[in-house]
Amino acid sequence: WFDRLIGGVGLRRGRRDPEELRPGEALDFFRVVAIDPERHRLLLEAEMKVPGTAWLGWTVELHNGGSRVVQTARFAPKGITGRIYWWALLPFHAPIFRRMAICIARTAERRSTLTGIG
Template sequence: MAQTRGFYVDTVERTTTAGQDAVWAVVEGIGGERGWYSTDPVWFARAAANRLHLPPSRLRHRADPDRLAEGERLDWWTVEAVERPRRLRLRSVVRMPGQAWLDISLEPGPDGTLVYRQTTVFRPAGAAGRAYWYALLAPHRAVMARLAADILRHAEG
């Protein structure tokens, strides 16, 4: 984990032999009715714990199950950027003492591989935000590592 200009940044990086289009299809298809793979219960509990006051149908709604659009709500995220087939940035709408983003990018790797990079950025709001980040860092890392593994496993088929 790094700290840059008041932001906490944590990155999970994996290399895969799956093709970029296959990985991108899984990345862009996440959430909604497909859920968040093995981390789905953790994400759902996290959102519920923050009293989003959204009915379950709203948490699972996606206009298109295969394509995301900027500004669209994706469960407890807002899609901030989509650069097909290489980058997706989500901004959390969960209540917390700060702001959070999840950025997933795909880049060509060595020897025909693909580098999958999943970066969480958190901007804490004061001491409460810093305490929040460190209190949840271990479970956050476990969930993010599992999410990356699940995405690549589905892409590798």
């Protein structure tokens, strides 16, 4: 709600397809920048109102007979305001991103159980 309050796109945008993503499509307050199915990579760029540019990406790697998800957050601050923003939110990033990774892993496990893939 805060993002919408300050003029951002907010979380409530429709999707063309609930299962498939394509470069250029909206996903919540992100835009799909790149999808690489062969390398199991996804890169999103934030469209929320922040003093800089933010990206969030994932890569799925084979690991000890299973899979490991590598989640990467990057931020290119715009001026001193961007640096202050990043450092002010830094303590919150770890728990937010940890929870996000856990939710993604649980969803993937649930889907692989339902579909028999995995």
